[in-house]
Amino acid sequence: MGWVSYIPSILEILLLLYVAMLDVATRLIRNDVCLVLALFGIAGQLGSPVQLAQSLIAATILFVLLLALYRRGGIGGGDVKLLVTLAIGLTPTGLIQLLTVTSLAGGVLALLHLMMRVLPYPKLAPVGSSLARRVYAIERWRHVRHAPLPYGVAIACGGIWTILSRGF
Numbered sequence: 180m181g182w183v184s185y186i187p188s189i190l191e192i193l194l195l196l197y198v199a200m201l202d203v204a205t206r207l208i209r210n211d212v213c214l215v216l217a218l219f220g221i222a223g224q225l226g227s228p229v230q231l232a233q234s235l236i237a238a239t240i241l242f243v244l245l246l247a248l249y250r251r252g253g254i255g256g257g258d259v260k261l262l263v264t265l266a267i268g269l270t271p272t273g274l275i276q277l278l279t280v281t282s283l284a285g286g287v288l289a290l291l292h293l294m295m296r297v298l299p300y301p302k303l304a305p306v307g308s309s310l311a312r313r314v315y316a317i318e319r320w321r322h323v324r325h326a327p328l329p330y331g332v333a334i335a336c337g338g339i340w341t342i343l344s345r346g347f
Contacts, residue, residue: 188345190219194212194216195339197212198331202257202335203314206329207257208331216264217267220234220265234266234269237274241263242259245259246259258334261335273344281337282333284337285330289328296322301315301316
């Protein structure tokens, strides 16, 4: 059996990396990716119906809390969707770990965006520029226009950390 048992975790991590890249590029989190992540969470809990029920209850409570935050403009709808999706299939300890690491990664992300205030405004990245230069130019441009943080990156970091903590 060996490495085959790791395939779902590897696919979840790849999906979360995709979500992070897409959030930086477009500030959107796709519904189909969240659906697949939710299905992975449910499938991982099928052996323990009690744990699945606990996870669904915790995800529902998280949804209600995040919905209130969303309605006040504190978080984006895609971020709510992604966090709740990742909560499906996690134990209460795993959910706390997800939220903690996501918060820490979000703090680092916010610090990076605060540092952008003192960095020079770049010219458009010429053709052939490195990916890092192009991303910096676009993010600096978005920052000047008060665009929201790509918090899906922080959520993806929390999700990847939680997946890796389950063990490989």
